[in-house]
Amino acid sequence: MATKEHCAELARQLRVVIAVGREVGRALPPETPPATVAALTILGRHGEMRMSRLAEYLDVDMSVTSRHVAHLVERGWIDRTPDALDRRSRLLRLNPHGEKVLAASSDRAAEVLAAHLSDWSDDDVDQLTGLLDRLRLSFGDCRTGAHAHPPRTHAN
Amino acid sequence: MATKEHCAELARQLRVVIAVGREVGRALPPETPPATVAALTILGRHGEMRMSRLAEYLDVDMSVTSRHVAHLVERGWIDRTPDALDRRSRLLRLNPHGEKVLAASSDRAAEVLAAHLSDWSDDDVDQLTGLLDRLRLSFGDCRTGAHAHPPRTHAN
DNA sequence: TATTGTTATACTCTATAACTATA
């Protein structure tokens, strides 16, 4: 069980990482701002899902997600199809065009990181990535757990 | 030397940290929004400094820093004194009131983290903190190095 | 009645550019 002192130090470093994220974000082309890439990344990783679940993954309000999604649809990067099992909701899915855009963005972000991490080994990077993933789980489980897991009875 | 594939995965996880940071930020009281706490944290950790250096630490434009600093001065949390050795610039320093506010914010952030990290050991937390600090250095050195280190010939 | 998603509105944070004062 982590003590509060250690968590306080982690909190400080967390804010530093946000600065690094901004730095990486600045290197992205104007047509794919960070928030856009974030949505594409989640759809690319977890596949088809509905608005509410995307909002959970992004950790922002659904109203915000709705705007981002509308933008992605306008650009022709994702498809938004009606959900046959619940006509209130719509299913979101990355299309081939969106996959290309995501790949390019992801590539650019990786370049920026690699340029600064020249003295890191792959093992170093993996270790950090692993801990961040664990951090995500520690927070994410709690968040989505609030409404006891979304009932994914229809589409996966 | 880290390869681009590993960096791409790190980039994805980095965005997760931003979400966690937002989550922690939401728990802060309205009078100390995240950006305000960030400025206080840096002044608390590195002591007296001028605007330009604070802007570097925050990794935002000086115009943005100027606004935040004005806010901090209005609230009476920092003192802004003229720099005798360069009358264009002003030195910023946390005062006792600001130290109290910072302590309270820091405490709150640590609480939120600790609540989610119940199954983390202190060693786990330290390991992540250490890697994040190294990440900061890998980026920060490059950023401030652009103008070959600020000439700290006068204060500190 | 509750839930999914959209839209209107306001607030926070940031960047760009024009400006003042000093080096």
Add this chain to the structure above:
DNA sequence: TATAGTTATAGAGTATAACAATA
């Protein structure tokens, strides 16, 4: 001429609340 800092303005990103449609 260059640099430190301020201010005005614009643009992302997010949250709250009111709303429509469906469960």
